[in-house]
Amino acid sequence: xxxxxxxSAQGEALSRAVWSVxxxxxxxxxxxxxxxAAAGCTTGLVMHRFPNRRALLLHARQLLHRVTRERVETxxxxxxxxxxxxxxxxxxxxxxxxxxxxxxxxxxxxxAGAVADDELIAEHRRNNRAWRERVERLTAAAVPEWSAExxxxxxxxxxxxxxxxAAYAAADPGAFPAADQERMLDAAxxxxxxx
Amino acid sequence: xxxxxxxSAQGEALSRAVWSVxxxxxxxxxxxxxxxAAAGCTTGLVMHRFPNRRALLLHARQLLHRVTRERVETxxxxxxxxxxxxxxxxxxxxxxxxxxxxxxxxxxxxxAGAVADDELIAEHRRNNRAWRERVERLTAAAVPEWSAExxxxxxxxxxxxxxxxAAYAAADPGAFPAADQERMLDAAxxxxxxx
DNA sequence: ATGTTACCGTAACGCCTGTTACGAATGGAG
DNA sequence: CTCCATTCGTAACAGGCGTTACGGTAACAT
Numbered sequence: 242x243x244x245x246x247x248x249s250a251q252g253e254a255l256s257r258a259v260w261s262v263x264x265x266x267x268x269x270x271x272x273x274x275x276x277x278a279a280a281g282c283t284t285g286l287v288m289h290r291f292p293n294r295r296a297l298l299l300h301a302r303q304l305l306h307r308v309t310r311e312r313v314e315t316x317x318x319x320x321x322x323x324x325x326x327x328x329x330x331x332x333x334x335x336x337x338x339x340x341x342x343x344x345x346x347x348x349x350x351x352x353a354g355a356v357a358d359d360e361l362i363a364e365h366r367r368n369n370r371a372w373r374e375r376v377e378r379l380t381a382a383a384v385p386e387w388s389a390e391x392x393x394x395x396x397x398x399x400x401x402x403x404x405x406x407a408a409y410a411a412a413d414p415g416a417f418p419a420a421d422q423e424r425m426l427d428a429a430x431x432x433x434x435x436x
Numbered sequence: 437x438x439x440x441x442x443x444s445a446q447g448e449a450l451s452r453a454v455w456s457v458x459x460x461x462x463x464x465x466x467x468x469x470x471x472x473a474a475a476g477c478t479t480g481l482v483m484h485r486f487p488n489r490r491a492l493l494l495h496a497r498q499l500l501h502r503v504t505r506e507r508v509e510t511x512x513x514x515x516x517x518x519x520x521x522x523x524x525x526x527x528x529x530x531x532x533x534x535x536x537x538x539x540x541x542x543x544x545x546x547x548a549g550a551v552a553d554d555e556l557i558a559e560h561r562r563n564n565r566a567w568r569e570r571v572e573r574l575t576a577a578a579v580p581e582w583s584a585e586x587x588x589x590x591x592x593x594x595x596x597x598x599x600x601x602a603a604y605a606a607a608d609p610g611a612f613p614a615a616d617q618e619r620m621l622d623a624a625x626x627x628x629x630x631x
Numbered sequence: 632a633t634g635t636t637a638c639c640g641t642a643a644c645g646c647c648t649g650t651t652a653c654g655a656a657t658g659g660a661g
Numbered sequence: 662c663t664c665c666a667t668t669c670g671t672a673a674c675a676g677g678c679g680t681t682a683c684g685g686t687a688a689c690a691t
Contacts, residue, residue, distance in 0.1 A: 248668090267551030268463060273649065284649090285670045294649060346551060352607055353548030356462035356541060366608045397612075398597055398620045405600025406592075412547055413561045417592075425593045432627035443638095468679065479679090480640050489679060 255280050255290055259301050264343035268350040271297060299364060302351040305344055306368045309333070313375065323382035324435055330379060331426060334403040336410035337419040345411035348404075376400050383435055395433050402429060450475050450485055454496050459538035463545040466492060494559060497546040500539055501563045504528070508570065518577035519630055525574060526621060529598040531605035532614040540606035543599075571595050578630055590628050597624060 258280035263271050273294060277284045291297055313330045320326035336342040355361035377396040381387065387395075406425065410417040430436040453475035458466050468489060472479045486492055508525045515521035531537040550556035572591040576582065582590075601620065605612040625631040 265552065267553075268548045270552065272647085274647085283670050286668085288650070289669065349544060350548050350551070352603065353463045353545050355607070356545070357460065357465065358462075362607060366611065369604060369608060370611065394616075394619050394623045397601075397616065398624050401600035401604060401620065402593055402597040403600065404603060405596035405598065408547065408599060408603065409564060409596060412550070412557060413564065416561065416565065421589075421592065424589050425596065428589045429593050429624075429627075432624075432629075434627075467677085469677085478640050481638085483680070484639065 251280075251282075251286070252290070255282075255287065256300065256304055259297050260304060260343070260347065263298075263301050263350045264346045268298075268354050271350070271354075273297070295358065295361065298351055298354045299361060301347055302361070302364055302368065305347050305351070306371075309344070309372075317379070323379065324430075327376070327379040327383050327435060328426070328430060330376065331399055331403050331430075332423065334400070334407060335419075335422045335426070336407045336414070336417075337422060341407070342411050342414060345407035349408060349411065373397070373400055380435070395435075398433070399429065402426075446475075446477075446481070447485070450477075450482065451495065451499055454492050455499060455538070455542065458493075458496050458545045459541045463493075463549050466545070466549075468492070490553065490556065493546055493549045494556060496542055497556070497559055497563065500542050500546070501566075504539070504567075512574070518574065519625075522571070522574040522578050522630060523621070523625060525571065526594055526598050526625075527618065529595070529602060530614075530617045530621070531602045531609070531612075532617060536602070537606050537609060540602035544603060544606065568592070568595055575630070590630075593628070594624065597621075 255276070258276045259271070262275050262279050266275065271294075273284050273287050276297060277287045280287070287297075291300065312333055316329040316333060317326045320329055333341065336345045351361070352365060355365050373396065376399060377392055380396045380399070381389075381392045384392075403426070406417070406422055410422060427436065450471070453471045454466070457470045457474050461470065466489075468479050468482050471492060472482045475482070482492075486495065507528055511524040511528060512521045515524055528536065531540045546556070547560060550560050568591065571594060572587055575591045575594070576584075576587045579587075598621070601612070601617055605617060622631065
């Protein structure tokens with residue numbers, strides 16, 4: 242038992258290490274040795290958990306997908322109305338605090354690393370399409386009278402806006418405070434008749 | 437004269453090489469040797485033009501800034517109304533064709549490379565702030581009756597949306613055809629009362 | 632024509648990278 | 662207690678990287 246507990250604990254420590262290196266030092270310094278140093282272990286352990294370096298990136302992206310999925314599902318369940326759910330889900334996609342800012346950096350880092358890598362870009366597309374469908378579903382629930390095309394167009398505008406906002410704020414948090422981001426989101430939802 | 441002509445021609449060839457390597461092969465493969473190979477020269481020439489590798493990234497970003505600035509200034513000058521100018525300028529910020537798609541990839545690549553690099557991130561912020569101010573100015577011209585705060589909020593929503601759209605489309609052009617991007621932009625402009 | 636200067640290709644250096652192979656240690660099974 | 666399997670650290674490898682130094686060459690000035 243202590244064996245498997247240690248193993249899963251090591252797994253989490255390693256995940257955090259991959260995450261933090263990618264978020265704090267960037268894609269180019271995401272090396273096996275840097276991850277090992279951040280996790281407080283050696284390269285041997287890292288290479289035992291991951292077949293190669295690309296798997297580090299892939300793991301970071303899958304972790305991002307899992308974390309955001311769990312968070313938005315919680316937010317969805319706790320929301321009083323479909324419109325509140327939509328707003329809460331979109332809100333967490335921006336870079337409002339250090340945690341979400343790091344998530345945005347990881348998103349960008351993976352995207353940059355996935356250029357010219359079919360397998361990684363496929364993962365990216367899969368996750369983005371799932372995200373898009375989720376927001377379309379929430380939008381449709383918020384305004385059932387809208388046509389499918391209207392839903393798709395507005396949902397696209399919303400995910401593009403929040404993702405772009407996350408990218409901007411990730412690189413320049415001082416210029417894009419959380420209050421401004423929220424004001425922008427509310428202005429958009431109001432303009433589309435979603436508030 | 438032939439000397440300086442050759443020199444500037446070499447400069448352009450080198451710029452194109454940096455650009456294409458970053459856009460097609462990604463940040464991690466943006467090496468001095470790859471750029472030299474793409475430019476059809478040797479590493480010696482590259483290192484004579486650029487002090488170090490970071491300068492390659494910086495050059496790509498500055499080139500992106502210059503290209504987009506010239507393009508939007510042309511569009512602005514040719515636009516019949518302030519609203520048309522705003523739309524045209526925002527439109528070119530998305531990834532509508534192969535050219536703009538590559539620009540989006542370069543934008544992402546530089547951003548990912550600028551993490552943990554103060555000098556590069558400073559350049560990124562400078563350019564982004566100039567872009568933001570331009571769109572704010574165009575927005576204010578389109579609706580003079582708006583307050584400065586309203587202008588800032590809507591302009592932020594617009595640049596975030598187009599930048600996010602560019603990032604999405606850069607990674608998955610098939611899922612985000614140009615027509616969908618334009619429809620999204622028009623829907624947003626309509627919703628904000630800008631069309 | 633000759634000296635000078637700027638330009639750029641060649642080749643090498645040291646470093647860091649991903650990856651592999653092997654040995655030590657650890658924990659469970661008989 | 663012994664054996665075995667698994668886990669992980671150590672150390673090394675080959676290769677690619679950024680960067681530097683040097684030599685040759687081509688253009689300009691005198």
